[in-house]
Amino acid sequence: MNRVKIRVNFLNKLNKFIHSKYILLVCRLILGSVFIYAASGKIMHPHAMAKILYNYKLLPDLFIYPLALFLPWIELMAGSFLIWGIFKRGSATILTLMLAIFIVAISINLIRGLNFDCGCFSTLSGSGSHDPYLLLLRDILLIFPGIIILTEKKRGKKNEN
């Protein structure tokens, strides 16, 4: 019984710690700044971004140009809003969903054995890591700050009860 209590106490403390305002701020800063940084190169080189999207071999050709144009701006806006603390949940939802889509896309191409450039942080070839497993790990790790931000309110309410 004591063990159960200790575990529950530990989990409650961990939950409180994870959702403390400083941790949430750090999560917002990490997720926001990563996406702002990632967006800047893609915005400057939309044609290269279109090529990268085409090389994923997952999208119909009709969607390549619109996505090459819109995606980086969505990353930039959502990242900026998250850092400023405006539309926090909306921004975190968009960025977390994007990360989930990137994870699925990279996984599919890994299974297919396709050699591709993720274009995650830059449209420049040779920039950053090209090891798809590392890219996957990076996206999986980045999804955690998003989940912490998204679960903030719910847990807060639970604690009140």
Add this chain to the structure above:
Amino acid sequence: MKKLFIEISVILIISVSTSLIFNFSSGSPLPVFKKYVPNEDKPIIFPEIDTISLEVLEFLMTKERSLLLDARPYESYRDGHIPGSFSFPVNEFEKIFPERGSFLKLAKTIIVYCSSKDCKDSADLALYLLDKGFGDIFIYEGGIEEWISKGKDIEQSKN
């Protein structure tokens, strides 16, 4: 839930409208509402802009209509550059391109370089040129550092 939906919609609307304004006011806009047509002349492989070695650079430089561009700031070019190369500082691209764009069109192959393997200027310049519609662009990856280390001559500019 409704609030979340509104937040997401607002972010998407702002992003899409800003991107469209930015795109259509840029020099080489994306044809957003057209189907993507890959460049059939060249196989789409990565790295998307090929990097070349010193040997390939020397071979290409013997070919007619090959143009070698130094992407570093002009001061670095002045202090020492690969003979036959032209200064095209990437940090002044928007200023220089209107003056020298037509000159670049005369070239069949464009090779760009900067200081070393670790510099970004050549890759940036290559992508800017790619965005302006230039096709055969190569990056001499070793840059001036490798050129000098191999005992090759360099040229200096007086101005």
